[in-house]
Amino acid sequence: MTGLLARYEQLIASDELRPDPDQRKAAIRLDTLQKELEAEAPGGLLGQFFGRKKERPQGVYMWGGVGRGKSMLMDLFHETLGIEEKRRSHFHAFMQEVHAEMREARKTVNGDPIPPVAEKMASNVRCLAFDEMVVNNSADAMIMSRLFTQLICKQGVSVVTTSNRPPQDLYKDGLNREHFLPFIDLIGQELDVVGLNGPTDYRLDRIGDLATWHTPLGDAATEKVRDAFFRLTDFAPEDAEHVPSEELAIGKNRSVHVPKSLKGVGVFSFKRLCAEARGAPDYLAIAQAFHTVIIVGIPIMGPDKRNEAARFVTLIDALYEHRVKLFATAAAQPDELYVAGDGSFEFERTASRLNEMQSDAYMALGHGAEY
Secondary structure (H helix, E strand, O other): OOOOOHHHHHHHHOOOOOOOOOHHHHHHHHHHHHHHHOOOOOOOHHHHOOOOOOOOOEEEEEOOOOOOOOOHHHHHHHHHHHOOOOOEEHHHHHHHHHHHHHHHOOOOOOOOOOOHHHHOOOOOOEEEEEEOOOOOHHHHHHHHHHHHHHHHHHHHOOEEEEEEOOHHHHOOOOOOOOOOHHHHHHHHHHHEEEOOOOOHHHHHHOOOOOOOEOOOHHHHHHHHHHHHHHHHHOOHHHHHHHHOEEEEEEEOOOEEEEEEEEEEEEEEEEEEHHHHOHHHHHHHHHHOOOEEEEEEOOOOOOOHHHHHHHHHHHHHHHHHHOOOOOEEEOOOHHHHHOOOOOOOOOOOHHHHHHHOOOHHHHHHHOOOOOO
């Protein structure tokens, strides 16, 4: 299998990527980690003589603003890593799985459930790769130091992750942050921190000439957001029928179906998000899981749609507070969506946010809640 650095250089040579010093530095570091992991594999150079080493290779923490190429490099790393004992997951989904496993473990385990959960999650995994490490709740913050100490130091798992924030800014000003600080120390000790903070936002380059709010509803508006999806995900439009879907876990055995979900971009219909009985936890999960959300079919709402309007307000608040990029097809401009009915006066704030979310300044913000 061709390694990450060779693949990266091929993309540069073919003009699919621009030369970028920060990206190249990260690619070299990830390529080194690949070689270390592959050398220690059962059939690898070291593995042939010594078997699997107890010392696991040092992981990598890549951070930088939106569109700097973190997810692209993570794609290349995972695709070209020549071992079977690897797993890639969105960080939010992984932590939801951890909490579910801990609930099950408490039924049978006396004492701390984290060691057996970490052992189970590290089974047949030597490298865990995470997209979008962001910590937004105290439940995650309280367990992360102990969990990842077990995964890295006890189970020998190499962790590779991306984040919009440097380690010291994770969970900044969060509730009971003192319990989270050992995790930041763990990153410094066990992961190499690599910054990707060049001046170019490559994601914005791909969509820079596209508007985000498209009206009226119809084929032309749909084609615009469809184009944005394929530009953001680098997925071939001719293979559109094979874009993956997802069941996004909400908690307590609930989920929301995401008809199109790829590389942090989720596509939803207004009907699915706001005409069904949903609340803040649903919208928070969506805002945490996706850096970009595409909503199709936003109607003009009157007094008979006050419930839909109220849910839409809650949804936009979650997206706005997590700096999610929004592309939409709608029957009207934001100021004209809900002008009569319970809460229509309060809706003016939502319309203002929708207008701000179309601005260049908002689009340049990194994904994640700002405390």
